[in-house]
Amino acid sequence: MNVFLINIFINVSLYSKEINFHAWGGSVVINNFISQAGQNLKKNDIDLRHTKITDIAETVKILLSDKKNNNFKNGKIDLIWVNGENFQRLKKNQLLFGPVDQVNNYMYINRKDASLHFDFGEPVEGFEVPWGRAQFVMIYDSQMIDKPPQTISQLVHFIKNNPGRFTYPQIPNFHGTTFLKQLLYEMVEDNSILQKPFSSCLSPCKPIENLMLFLKDIHPFLWNKGKRFPNSISETIPMLSNREIWLTINFNPNAAATNVKNGNLRDVTRTTSFINGAIGNTHYLAIPFNSSKKTVSLEVINYFISPQSQADKANIEIWGDPTVLDLNKMSAEQQNMFLGKQSIHVLPSNKFPYLLEPHHSWTEAIENEWLKTFN
Amino acid sequence: MNGLRHLIKSNFSYWILLFLFGLIALVISNICYQVISKLDIHSFLFHFNDLLISISITFFNNIIATILAVIIAFLITNYLYNKKFFKSSFLIILISFPHISYCIGITYLFATSGFFARLFAFFYGNNIPFISERGDASSSLIYIIGLALREVPFLVLIGLSVLKKINAMQIQKQVLVLGHSSLSALLCCIFPIWLKSMGLPILIIVTFCFSNYEFSSILGPQFPHMINVKIIESWYSTNFDLIQQMNSLIIITTLSSILALIALYTLMQILIGYLKNQKFLGSNNYNLFLLGKIFYFIVIAIFTIIIFITSLLSIGESWFFPTIIPSSFSLRGFNYMVDNYLWLFFSSIFISSIISILCILFIVILIETSKETKNIYKFLFIISLMILVMPQNIMLISIANLMEQLTFFSVSLWFYFSLFIYIVPYTYFMLRQSYDDLNPQYIHSSNILGITRFKSFFLIKLPMMFNDFLLIFGVSFSVCFYQFLQGIIVTKGEHGLFNNEVYILFSGESIQTASAGSMMNFLPAALIFIIISLRYRYVRV
Numbered sequence: 001m002n003v004f005l006i007n008i009f010i011n012v013s014l015y016s017k018e019i020n021f022h023a024w025g026g027s028v029v030i031n032n033f034i035s036q037a038g039q040n041l042k043k044n045d046i047d048l049r050h051t052k053i054t055d056i057a058e059t060v061k062i063l064l065s066d067k068k069n070n071n072f073k074n075g076k077i078d079l080i081w082v083n084g085e086n087f088q089r090l091k092k093n094q095l096l097f098g099p100v101d102q103v104n105n106y107m108y109i110n111r112k113d114a115s116l117h118f119d120f121g122e123p124v125e126g127f128e129v130p131w132g133r134a135q136f137v138m139i140y141d142s143q144m145i146d147k148p149p150q151t152i153s154q155l156v157h158f159i160k161n162n163p164g165r166f167t168y169p170q171i172p173n174f175h176g177t178t179f180l181k182q183l184l185y186e187m188v189e190d191n192s193i194l195q196k197p198f199s200s201c202l203s204p205c206k207p208i209e210n211l212m213l214f215l216k217d218i219h220p221f222l223w224n225k226g227k228r229f230p231n232s233i234s235e236t237i238p239m240l241s242n243r244e245i246w247l248t249i250n251f252n253p254n255a256a257a258t259n260v261k262n263g264n265l266r267d268v269t270r271t272t273s274f275i276n277g278a279i280g281n282t283h284y285l286a287i288p289f290n291s292s293k294k295t296v297s298l299e300v301i302n303y304f305i306s307p308q309s310q311a312d313k314a315n316i317e318i319w320g321d322p323t324v325l326d327l328n329k330m331s332a333e334q335q336n337m338f339l340g341k342q343s344i345h346v347l348p349s350n351k352f353p354y355l356l357e358p359h360h361s362w363t364e365a366i367e368n369e370w371l372k373t374f375n
Numbered sequence: 376m377n378g379l380r381h382l383i384k385s386n387f388s389y390w391i392l393l394f395l396f397g398l399i400a401l402v403i404s405n406i407c408y409q410v411i412s413k414l415d416i417h418s419f420l421f422h423f424n425d426l427l428i429s430i431s432i433t434f435f436n437n438i439i440a441t442i443l444a445v446i447i448a449f450l451i452t453n454y455l456y457n458k459k460f461f462k463s464s465f466l467i468i469l470i471s472f473p474h475i476s477y478c479i480g481i482t483y484l485f486a487t488s489g490f491f492a493r494l495f496a497f498f499y500g501n502n503i504p505f506i507s508e509r510g511d512a513s514s515s516l517i518y519i520i521g522l523a524l525r526e527v528p529f530l531v532l533i534g535l536s537v538l539k540k541i542n543a544m545q546i547q548k549q550v551l552v553l554g555h556s557s558l559s560a561l562l563c564c565i566f567p568i569w570l571k572s573m574g575l576p577i578l579i580i581v582t583f584c585f586s587n588y589e590f591s592s593i594l595g596p597q598f599p600h601m602i603n604v605k606i607i608e609s610w611y612s613t614n615f616d617l618i619q620q621m622n623s624l625i626i627i628t629t630l631s632s633i634l635a636l637i638a639l640y641t642l643m644q645i646l647i648g649y650l651k652n653q654k655f656l657g658s659n660n661y662n663l664f665l666l667g668k669i670f671y672f673i674v675i676a677i678f679t680i681i682i683f684i685t686s687l688l689s690i691g692e693s694w695f696f697p698t699i700i701p702s703s704f705s706l707r708g709f710n711y712m713v714d715n716y717l718w719l720f721f722s723s724i725f726i727s728s729i730i731s732i733l734c735i736l737f738i739v740i741l742i743e744t745s746k747e748t749k750n751i752y753k754f755l756f757i758i759s760l761m762i763l764v765m766p767q768n769i770m771l772i773s774i775a776n777l778m779e780q781l782t783f784f785s786v787s788l789w790f791y792f793s794l795f796i797y798i799v800p801y802t803y804f805m806l807r808q809s810y811d812d813l814n815p816q817y818i819h820s821s822n823i824l825g826i827t828r829f830k831s832f833f834l835i836k837l838p839m840m841f842n843d844f845l846l847i848f849g850v851s852f853s854v855c856f857y858q859f860l861q862g863i864i865v866t867k868g869e870h871g872l873f874n875n876e877v878y879i880l881f882s883g884e885s886i887q888t889a890s891a892g893s894m895m896n897f898l899p900a901a902l903i904f905i906i907i908s909l910r911y912r913y914v915r916v
Contacts, residue, residue: 026883164506242488
């Protein structure tokens with residue numbers, strides 16, 4: 001009781017094996033998965049506490065403030081779910097502990113796979129461990145759309161012939177920006193420019209200019225005539241299920257299957273993507289520089305990238321997030337865990353080439369230009 | 376030494392208040408220092424120019440929403456005061472409805488696949504929703520109407536006690552005796568007096584308008600966003616340009632809110648001056664009663680439909696357009712909430728209850744231990760005004776900055792402090808009203824009989840004011856339970872109330888779970904207010 005009261009007033013750690021895991025808390029399926037992981041970790045005497053945050057940028061702020069105040073040892077956050085510009089900011093400010101890729105189960109991860117070791121063009125260098133994969137997909141209502149668009153010209157054709165039935169999340173939402181990056185890939189002749197820093201694109205940057213012209217052309221045909229956008233891709237799920245829109249974007253090839261299973265989408269929902277290639281990225285786990293329980297956090301990371309946990313995560317009945325493990329590095333028994341139920345709702349694997357995320361500097365450039373043009 | 380001890384003892388209340396005043400002043404001066412030390416006129420002017428449309432929209436929408444809320448509140452107040460005073464107890468339940476759930480409910484009602492669209496489809500027969508063409512103008516309109524209607528129950532409850540206090544019936548009779556119409560009595564005499572007495576609740580609404588995040592992000596326009604949203608956007612962002620805007624946004628929000636208060640005050644003075652010199656020939660104000668009645672039923676209907684729809688969403692399975700009622704039901708959403716958030720739910724109730732009780736005790740002790748109650752009131756009034764005038768988002772940003780500088784204290788302590796200061800004004804204003812209404816004859820008689828102050832509080836005041844205390848607790852509890860920005864700005868997600876979790880769930884894919892959370896969120900405050908309204912026939916705030 002006394003310790004509890006002291007804790008209210010001053011910063012004192014209560015439990016030695018309690019891991020404070022900062023992760024987005026909006027998704028019921030993801031929360032359930034983490035909660036189940038917490039139950040499993042209790043066997044190792046680890047108490048996994050999921051702090052359900054709205055945006056990982058909140059965590060970045062806490063860590064920046066800790067560093068400013070010379071709190072190098074007693075940080076309250078032990079593990080974070082991160083990628084993209086937030087990782088880049090954390091790494092730049094030396095707010096991460098590393099290397100964390102020394103955990104045992106890292107042997108199942110292909111160290112030569114560039115898609116896992118470059119986070120938005122930024123080398124990971126052992127400061128984070130891959131946790132799950134994502135690939136840009138389009139989810140559609142097959143009763144309303146016979147032949148879904150798979151190229152940019154088909155998408156324009158669909159949008160103009162079905163006004164009001166497509167939208168994307170408002171920039172600077174992460175998924176909205178990814179959609180624009182995907183369009184950039186479709187529009188540029190030489191993809192390699194997107195792997196270089198944005199500064200290498202001569203001003204005025206032609207690809208960005210063309211992208212804005214393209215958007216100006218399609219916006220009047222979007223949901224609400226492009227004058228209002230959903231705040232997130234999750235918001236588009238009920239819109240799709242109610243047929244307010246017929247096509248939406250997502251970043252999880254299994255999202256449609258999971259949502260159909262949970263009754264959030266109709267059974268006629270299907271998934272497709274851009275035939276010339278779809279942006280894929282990886283999301284990671286990282287340990288803050290000042291976590292006081294780094295060893296325990298490493299144990300948790302080791303658990304999360306174990307074949308069993310990854311198989312559960314990939315299961316569309318649980319979360320449906322594709323694995324980061326290399327099946328070739330596993331035993332036959334372990335591989336069998338990943339051969340889950342086939343679903344007509346998921347994106348057919350290997351049909352759509354995997355494109356690397358553009359260099360992270362493009363994200364800010366696209367966001368700023370979009371905000372300048374449309375805001 | 377004895378002299379000092381005596382001074383401290385005799386001025387106990389002042390010392391405590393001085394401490395609280397010092398803390399609030401520290402928070403305000405901290406943000407002022409932060410802003411001024413980082414102020415770069417060039418970048419401020421650049422941002423100001425960049426944000427001009429956003430500022431104009433925010434200013435216009437918030438002023439119109441406030442004016443609309445005041446007009447509707449007066450019409451309803453007038454109707455309830457003259458016709459159905461007892462019906463006001465129903466409104467008190469509505470002020471306990473969480474803002475987030477209300478905004479989501481409004482969105483769901485007016486969406487092209489929402490409730491009204493489904494009703495239309497039922498008769499029209501369309502299986503696919505019409506194309507949504509909501510632009511910024513209609514978003515602003517929905518924001519104004521949504522915000523205005525949300526604030527009406529609060530204004531009506533205070534407005535009713537104002538009408539009772541000024542004895543509006545008596546004024547009306549006197550004006551009629553002088554040969555003027557009842558419409559003149561209402562608009563030229565009662566309305567100006569009522570409006571003058573409503574200064575404080577209007578101030579609360581204006582500052583809320585400029586600091587709320589829920590209404591402006593869910594209902595407000597997007598091109599551009601209102602400045603309330605832009606502050607939080609900058610707060611979250613990793614984008615350098617957006618982070619740079621933060622300082623300018625703090626100055627702009629503060630100035631806009633002060634300017635809005637001045638504009639409304641000027642408008643109020645002009646209106647009162649104009650009405651005083653007018654005569655209305657109408658022999659009765661039947662039409663105003665009718666308008667009040669219509670608005671009363673609109674407010675009740677909107678809240679009732681939202682509660683009904685939210686409860687259906689929380690148990691409906693695969694409820695797709697155009698079906699009006701879900702075909703199958705399940706308690707999956709509630710089960711999830713109970714499994715994952717029950718502890719947080721009860722701890723939020725516990726925290727809100729403790730903070731509310733502490734706040735009531737704090738103010739009661741200050742009043743009861745002081746010989747000069749009037750000075751205590753003045754001090755508390757200044758503190759409350761300081762808290763209310765500064766928009767909440769900016770106050771909390773300042774607390775977050777202080778927290779980073781004074782790292783010895785835990786995040787929890789800052790969190791509880793930021794919750795506490797936001798219920799001080801409500802508790803103080805209501806307690807003062809309650810003390811003012813107490814018949815001083817009882818206390819005077821007890822003094823003559825030599826009963827100590829301590830005894831007279833427990834034996835006379837407490838039994839007489841018990842219902843008021845219950846109501847004050849209910850309001851303080853619901854204000855605390857529905858605080859939202861603290862969990863984002865002060866604790867940055869590390870701690871929060873149940874309300875924050877419901878908001879996060881609304882950003883996810885399961886509307887059923889989020890709605891179940893929303894219903895649970897509504898439950899504790901609603902229960903308290905149902906008990907209060909059952910105890911009261913007339914609700915007095």
